[in-house]
Amino acid sequence: MFKKIAKMASLLSPFKGESGGSANVISAEALIHAGLVRENNEDSYLILPEYQCWAVADGMGGCECGEIASAIAICSLKTAIASGQDLIAAIQYSHHAVEQAARDGLGTAGMGSTLVAIQLNNGVYRIAWVGDSRAYLYRSELKCLTKDHSYIQLMLDQGLISDNDIENHPYKNVVTQALGGTDKSITVDMIEGKLQRDDIFLLCSDGLSGKVSFQGIEQALSDHNNTLNDRANYLVHEALAAGGEDNITLILLEVGTAFSDSFRN
Secondary structure, three states, rough: OHHHHHHHOOOOOOOEEEEEOOEEEEEEEEEEEEOOOOOOOOEEEEEEEOOEEEEEHHHEEEEEEHHHHHHHHHHHHHHHOOOOHHHHHHHHHHHHHHHHHHHHOOOOOOOOOEEEEEEOOOOEEEEEOOOOOOEEEOOOOHHHHHHOEEEEHHHHHHOOHHHHOOOOOOOEEEEEEEOOOOOEEEEEEEEEEEOOOEEEEEEEEEHHOOOHHHHHHHHHHOOOOOOOOEEEEHHHHHHHHHHOOOEEEEEEEEEEOOOOHHHHH
């Protein structure tokens, strides 16, 4: 089941939709692409507008194990959110589901997945993540809301390398924690804030963030002459033009103009 889900998602396929209530209307676009080098797509994504939740997962483990890990992470996240668990508890549940699948022989020991998820509730956004899949917010200017759980990020924090060293560093794709994998426990980081009209959120795997510069992402999201779908396709195109060595997955969310009085304040 999990392999089938991941392979269905391996095509470049847009999701279009709107969800909302009295407070806000959210437009969403999702694109997933295997890239130009890898035959296998190890990314998965979640579109769950009825619970105002969206997520991107990037599997690791080689062969087909990465796609199994990311699909299990997304399916178990959906189950947990639908059962009423909060975002951090739902991601912890996904972590244990990937671990249990490996013990049960679905995939292999050590398979894992990054995950970044957003949930909206009463005019507030909450973003939680494990690994190096990222969330950005464009609000007049671009801001990266997540901080990678990666070896490169640790070295940057300690001043051992500069941003210029990242592209050619041999450990640039090494994460320090992931769902499943060899970690017995994980720390789920979370950030939250108030939504504003015209906010644009980007969730993506490192197949996008590792190939399209911060300035390139900002330029794409700031172009209000293009539709949300146009901007999503442009970002994928830019990642492919930069080499497309990795799988590329993104979700774009745009906050619409239907606001209650309490939401504006």
